[in-house]
Amino acid sequence: MSDNYQKQSQDNLNQNPTSSISSEKIIINKINNKIDNKINNNKNNNKINNIHKQNANAKKEDKENKENKKIENVDKKEQKERVINTELPDDAEYYKKLGFMCGLEIHQRLATSKKLFCSCSALQLSDSIISKIARYQRAVAGELGDIDRSAEFEELRNRRFIYNVHDKLTCLVDIDEEPPHELNLEALKIALALAKAFDMKIIDELQPMRKEVVDGSDPSAFQRTTMVALDGKLKASKQEIGISSLFIEEESSGIISENENEIIYDPSRLGIPLIEIDTDPYIETPSAAKEIAFLIGTILRITGKVQRGIGTIRQDVNVSIKGGARVEIKGMQELDKMDRFIKNEVLRQQKLLEIREKLKINNAKVFEPVDLTSIFKNTKIKIIANQLAKKGVVKGFKLSGFKGLLGSEINPNRRLGSEISDYAKMAKVNGLIHSDEDLSSYGFSDFELDAVKASLNMGEDDSFIIIAGPAENVDKAIGLATERARYASTGIPLETRGVLNSDLCTTKFLRPLPSGSRMYPETDARPILITNEMLNEAEENAPDLEKERRSLYKEISNKEIADQLLLSQKLSLYHNIIKESNADPNFVANTLMQKFTELRRAGYKVDEIKEKSIIEIFKEYASGRITKQAVEELLKIGGENIKNTIKEHKLERISGSDLDQLIEKMSRELKSSDPNILRNTIMSKYKINVSGDELVMKINEFLKREKKNN
Numbered sequence: 155m156s157d158n159y160q161k162q163s164q165d166n167l168n169q170n171p172t173s174s175i176s177s178e179k180i181i182i183n184k185i186n187n188k189i190d191n192k193i194n195n196n197k198n199n200n201k202i203n204n205i206h207k208q209n210a211n212a213k214k215e216d217k218e219n220k221e222n223k224k225i226e227n228v229d230k231k232e233q234k235e236r237v238i239n240t241e242l243p244d245d246a247e248y249y250k251k252l253g254f255m256c257g258l259e260i261h262q263r264l265a266t267s268k269k270l271f272c273s274c275s276a277l278q279l280s281d282s283i284i285s286k287i288a289r290y291q292r293a294v295a296g297e298l299g300d301i302d303r304s305a306e307f308e309e310l311r312n313r314r315f316i317y318n319v320h321d322k323l324t325c326l327v328d329i330d331e332e333p334p335h336e337l338n339l340e341a342l343k344i345a346l347a348l349a350k351a352f353d354m355k356i357i358d359e360l361q362p363m364r365k366e367v368v369d370g371s372d373p374s375a376f377q378r379t380t381m382v383a384l385d386g387k388l389k390a391s392k393q394e395i396g397i398s399s400l401f402i403e404e405e406s407s408g409i410i411s412e413n414e415n416e417i418i419y420d421p422s423r424l425g426i427p428l429i430e431i432d433t434d435p436y437i438e439t440p441s442a443a444k445e446i447a448f449l450i451g452t453i454l455r456i457t458g459k460v461q462r463g464i465g466t467i468r469q470d471v472n473v474s475i476k477g478g479a480r481v482e483i484k485g486m487q488e489l490d491k492m493d494r495f496i497k498n499e500v501l502r503q504q505k506l507l508e509i510r511e512k513l514k515i516n517n518a519k520v521f522e523p524v525d526l527t528s529i530f531k532n533t534k535i536k537i538i539a540n541q542l543a544k545k546g547v548v549k550g551f552k553l554s555g556f557k558g559l560l561g562s563e564i565n566p567n568r569r570l571g572s573e574i575s576d577y578a579k580m581a582k583v584n585g586l587i588h589s590d591e592d593l594s595s596y597g598f599s600d601f602e603l604d605a606v607k608a609s610l611n612m613g614e615d616d617s618f619i620i621i622a623g624p625a626e627n628v629d630k631a632i633g634l635a636t637e638r639a640r641y642a643s644t645g646i647p648l649e650t651r652g653v654l655n656s657d658l659c660t661t662k663f664l665r666p667l668p669s670g671s672r673m674y675p676e677t678d679a680r681p682i683l684i685t686n687e688m689l690n691e692a693e694e695n696a697p698d699l700e701k702e703r704r705s706l707y708k709e710i711s712n713k714e715i716a717d718q719l720l721l722s723q724k725l726s727l728y729h730n731i732i733k734e735s736n737a738d739p740n741f742v743a744n745t746l747m748q749k750f751t752e753l754r755r756a757g758y759k760v761d762e763i764k765e766k767s768i769i770e771i772f773k774e775y776a777s778g779r780i781t782k783q784a785v786e787e788l789l790k791i792g793g794e795n796i797k798n799t800i801k802e803h804k805l806e807r808i809s810g811s812d813l814d815q816l817i818e819k820m821s822r823e824l825k826s827s828d829p830n831i832l833r834n835t836i837m838s839k840y841k842i843n844v845s846g847d848e849l850v851m852k853i854n855e856f857l858k859r860e861k862k863n864n
């Protein structure tokens with residue numbers, strides 16, 4: 155097999171003459187064919203002149219129309235206020251009836267010292283940038299003549315990729331100018347231990363493969379991936395799920411900045427070992443998917459050999475329903491919301507299928523585009539005027555039988571129109587205007603609206619879409635938009651989608667789902683034989699979820715908190731606090747789980763406090779220098795120098811003889827020895843400095859002393 159996907163470097167070092175039959179032209183031609191140019195400008199201009207005449211007559215009818223418009227506006231208002239109900243149920247029966255299919259792909263960065271196929275450090279230390287490399291990547295048909303649809307799509311976007319070259323964190327292996335070194339044994343051991351944890355069948359001889367990467371995140375245009383094990387399982391609370399495969403892969407480059415023309419990549423993390431764990435597609439409900447993602451995350455963390463922090467673990471979900479299509483959702487940062495994202499995807503597919511049925515009944519048709527530029531010569535519509543000032547064009551097309559459907563809500567604040575707009579935007583335009591929108595808010599004049607309708611030959615049940623921008627981009631955008639609009643009558647496209655709004659849990663189109671065969675053998679890397687010794691070691695080191703759970707139950711009396719902690723990213727922090735401070739496990743667990751959530755919700759940035767500082771706070775507490783309340787205060791304040799903060803904010807604990815003196819002083823001042831009055835007064839003044847239990851004890855001692863003295 156030859157590379158399906160080729161890269162073109164600026165210096166042309168890597169150009170392979172046999173695969174230089176770029177598909178660039180093919181793609182452009184394809185798009186151009188779709189934009190079958192039947193535009194007849196003369197005909198169009200005549201129509202516009204007629205409109206001018208009609209307009210004069212139309213003014214007479216205006217009064218009658220105003221009444222009708224009032225009614226229309228009320229309808230629109232109601233439509234705007236209607237919020238789509240996303241509260242889908244969560245029982246397995248409901249999803250079974252829908253033909254719900256759902257599987258996870260979990261990617262976790264490992265905490266090894268070196269990268270997977272070279273000797274660069276995997277620790278992401280600070281390093282100087284010594285050079286830059288620019289590359290374009292082009293889709294090339296493989297031996298079977300197929301071009302990966304996601305590669306084809308990325309090429310259409312024609313973006314330039316820039317890679318920073320680091321002194322110690324990158325090398326020639328990254329840019330495929332040097333063969334890969336031996337596979338990192340440290341990473342392999344972690345992978346094998348994980349395979350054992352999921353009771354998987356480990357492959358005897360591992361064969362590294364290359365997987366095409368289509369978005370520039372790998373300067374070599376491929377990622378090395380090695381299947382380590384197959385066919386395991388994991389028990390969740392309501393179902394058992396198959397763990398179909400475990401891979402050891404190379405991490406991609408991080409994005410520093412991107413715009414429509416260029417992406418700047420940071421390849422310092424490129425090549426860091428990554429574990430990919432895939433489940434079967436038989437997860438029964440959205441909440442089960444969330445639970446399974448949490449469980450897999452925990453098993454990974456129990457190894458103690460994974461990187462932590464934002465972006466070090468990534469959970470992709472594949473979702474489809476009967477009649478719909480497999481859609482991959484990427485980039486969910488908050489695992490807690492995974493079920494809501496899945497429910498929204500189910501809803502999106504349901505709604506798109508409903509729209510499809512209506513389009514079929516309406517005998518819907520998407521027409522060829524028409525140049526509308528001349529209509530908008532003197533327009534007050536800002537987004538169009540801006541484009542025309544830059545010598546842009548305006549084109550539009552008619553969608554018969556779409557009326558009301560472009561604006562019909564398929565997800566919170568998302569419509570079929572937004573789905574089509576996602577595609578158009580890929581061709582570097584700012585989006586589109588469709589006729590189900592409130593066009594008066596754009597500033598459309600009656601003349602413009604009538605002229606557009608006449609030019610497109612619009613009937614009662616027809617809709618239109620207009621796109622403005624540079625001529626070349628508009629043609630591409632119209633091509634993509636008409637293609638997507640036409641597909642609405644066929645079904646739901648296979649897509650990779652990304653997070654659009656993390657509060658609403660909505661997604662947007664990123665690119666077509668990669669087609670099946672993106673893999674081919676890496677002939678520069680030797681196969682790896684798995685020995686019995688390696689298997690035995692893996693068995694010993696396999697992370698054991700149930701053992702971890704049992705040991706937490708022993709330490710923490712509240713099982714619910716223990717279970718929360720088990721699934722949380724804070725599990726290792728908990729262990730480190732207990733190990734270093736000897737603080738009460740119940741207090742530590744409660745603080746990390748409940749108090750952190752409470753403070754986070756109240757707007758405190760507890761998640762930004764460094765692990766070292768949190769451990770320091772608990773050390774201060776365990777040694778008796780601060781109270782539980784002061785722990786909370788310190789978490790609210792944050793910062794790094796805990797000892798200083800304690801002094802500055804007067805958070806030191808008052809205890810022992812200092813507390814005795816305080817009680818005596820209070821008693822004199824209040825002229826009272828009533829224990830309740832003493833306790834309440836001291837607690838209200840020194841809540842943060844005094845432990846309630848100790849105070850009660852000390853007051854009792856004080857009263858005994860008083861009695862004796864009297």
Ligand SMILES: [Zn+2]
Nearest residue numbers: 272274324325
């Ligand atoms: Zn390297």
